[in-house]
Amino acid sequence: MSLWFTLLSAASVLAYAAIGGVFLAFSDFIMRSFNLVRGQGGIEAMQVLNVEIMRSMFMVLFMGLALVSLVIAVYAFVAVDGLPSHLLMLAGVIYLVGVFAVTAFGNVPLNNQLAGIDPAASQTIAFWKQSYMTRWVSLNTVRTVACLLASGLTLGALVIR
Template sequence: MSPLVFMLLQLSILAYAIVGGVFLAFSDFIMRSLAHTGGVGGVDAMQVINREVFRWVFMALFLGMAVVSVFILVYGAMHLTGVSGKLIMLGALLYLVGCFAVTAVFNVPMNEALADMDLSADATRDYWIGTYLPRWTMWNTVRTLACALAAATMLFGVVALAQSQS
């Protein structure tokens, strides 16, 4: 394995953990805090968060790791063998399915629905409390766990790979 690919695998572990940490913050206390704002304060704040997330480092990291994960899967299928290769590829797959796909299929559509809602409408408050908060947070927790598992399995795979090459 080239030193460049080995370094990419190590940086992927860190990136998966950072993305998962952002999601953990939302599942652990941000969503709960927004729920306690009363009225539609949480809706207003989440609408702003959902607009701002596209302008910052997080989105580049989130999307970039999807591309890197595809590369790791292809590289792994062609060049990695044994338990270490399987763990490395599993880490990439966990990120792609449990983080990236879950975001696209579940969280983004809820964010888009929330973005179009009128803060003064009763339907907005009902959607926020009855649908958005519980479902978005549940799927966000799935993303959190997927990122943590992706980082852990990739870490175990890289360690096993390094041990087998020494």
């Protein structure tokens, strides 16, 4: 592996883990806390969070890792041999599918649906409790596991190279 690719891969280990840690916090206690807030407080908090996250360092890292994951997977296919190549390709694909695609086609549509409704409406609270929470947290848990797998696979490739 070239020096630049080794450094990129090492940085991605940390970035995958950092993003996975944020997702873990949401699946573990943040969403549960939002759900325990009386009335529409949790809904309003999530609506605000979904706007603010678009202007955050998290979003830069999240989007940047999609590009980095693609670079890692392609470069590993073209220029890395043996088991490290397979681990790096798998890590890149896992992030792109298990994190980026799940977000784009799962969590974001749910967030958009939540953004477009009145938090005080009784049907909104029912949607929040009966549909949004279960689906969003399940998808988020997939993203958590995918990030941690991508981190571990990339680290494994670096260790055995």
